[in-house]
Amino acid sequence: MRTRGGYADTDWGQVHYRVNGDSGPWIGLFHESPLSCRVYEDVLPLLGRHARAVAFDTPGYGASDPPPGPGFEIPDYGRVLAQAAAGIGMERPVLGGVHSGASLALAAAAHLPAAGLVLSGVPLFDPDERAAFLANWTPDAPVDGAGAQFGWAVARYLRSWGPDLPPTMLHLAVVEMMRVADRYAWGYQAAFRYDPSGALAAADVPVLLLDAESDLLAPKDAIAMELARDARLVVLPGLPGQPHLRAPEDYAAALLAFAREAAGPEGGS
Template sequence: MRGYVGPQGAQIHYRTSGTRGPALVLFHESPQASNVFAPAMPALGRSLRAYAFDTPGYGQSDPPPEPPEIPGYARLLLDAIDALGIDEFAVAGQHTGASLALAVAGLAAPGRVTHAILSGLVLDRAERERLGATWAPDKPIDPAGEHLRDLWARYLDIWEQPPELVNLAVANIASVFERYNWAYRAAFRYDPTEPLRTAPCPVLLLTAARDMLAHCDDIARRIRPDATSIQLTDTTGQLPWRVPEEFAAAVVSFVTGSGRAP
C-alpha cells in the first residue's frame, strides 16, 4: 500500500506493508526513492509494520522550500512518522538514509527508537570532504539528452547490473534532476560519528561486500564496538532490491530478536 502524509503543509510519500508486529521505518540512499525497497516490502510485512519513505524532494515527496541539512530532513521525516501514529519503531537506512536514520533516532524521544539497521555511513571526514567536492555537482539538462546518457554510464559502472535496476536509478534521478544533489550535499556535510556512538539502541551494520561504502563498516565498528555486522552478499549494494528475502530475513531477525541477527 502507498500513501501520503502531510505534516508542515508538505506531502511525504510512503510505502507500507504489514499490519502487526514491531514498526520499522526505512530511508533510501540518495538520490533514489522508496521504490528501491519495494521488492522487500512484502517479506518485511509478514512480521513487521514496515514504512518506506521518500525523502522530502525525492520520489513523490514534495521538496522543502530550501535544501535542508540532515537534521532538517530528519525533522520532516519524524513529523511524518508522528502523523502516522507510529510510536516505537526501528530505523533502517542506506547511505544518506543511514545518516537520516541516526538523525531521526537522535530527534525522537528517549525509548522510541528500538533498533538501527545501517548501511554505508560515510564516517571519514576526509572522504566526506572529497565526495562533497566531486560527487554531486550541479548539472544542466542537456537538450540532446546527454545528461541521461551520463547517468546511465555512471550507474552502470557503480551498480553494474541488472539493467532494470540501473534504469530505476536513472529514472529516479531524472525525475528530480534539478535538485538531485540536495541530500547528497547534506549528507557529506553531516558527521554521523557522535550520533552513531550515542544511538540509544542496538545497531546492525548490514552491507553488501562490494558496496562502494562497505569499508566504512570498519570505522563504524570502532565507534560502536557493540554493533552487529553482516555482509549479506557479494554485490554492489541495493540489498532490498537485489536480495529482498535475505534482506528482510536479516532485518526481521534483528528487530524481533532484541538486537540479535543471524
C-alpha cells in the same frame, strides 16, 4: 499483503511513503540519495508478513515535497521524516537506511524514539573524503533538448554501481534520479556535510550493520563497530553493493529477525 501508498503532513509539506503489513513491530526505511522508496519495493512485502514496514521518500526525492531550499542539513531532514513517521502512528520503530539513508535513520532517531537501527554503509568519511565528495560527486545534470541527461545518468550508475548492473536496477536508478534532476544534489550535499559518528556513538539502542560484502562504504563498517555501543555486523556475501535491491530476501530476513528481537513483546503482534 498489498503494499499501499500514502502521504504524511509535515513542516515541509507532504512526505510520501509506502507501507506493507498491519501488525508486528514497526520498521521505518530510508533510501539513498537521489532515489526513492521504490528501492524497497521487493523488501516491503517480505517484511510485511510479520511487521508494519514503511519506506519513506526523502523530502525532495520521489513523490515527497522538497525542503524550502538546498541548504538544509541532515538533522533537519531527520526531524521532518520523524514528524512524518509519528504522524502515521509509528511507535518505537526499528529505523533503517542505506548510505545517506543510514544517516537519515540516525537523525530521525533523535526525534522518534527507536527500538533499534539497521544501517547499511554508514558514510563515516574523514575530512578529506568528505571534501572530495562535496566537490566532485554532484555536477549539474546536462539537461538539454536532446536528452543528454539520460545517457549521463546511465553512465553515472554504470560507474558507481558496476558494469554488471541488471537492466531493471539501472532503469530504476536513472528514472528516479531524472525525476529530480534539478535538485538531485540537495540531499547528497547535506549527507556529505553531515558527520554521523556522533549520533552513532550516542545511540542507546541495538545497531545492526547490514552490508553488502563489496559495498563502496563496507570499509567503514569497522569504524562503525567501534563507535556503536551495541552493534553487530551481518555481511551479505558476493554482493557489490545495494543489498536491498540485489538480495531483497536475504536483506529482509536479517532485518526482520533483528527487528523482532529489538522490539520485543512491546513491538506488537
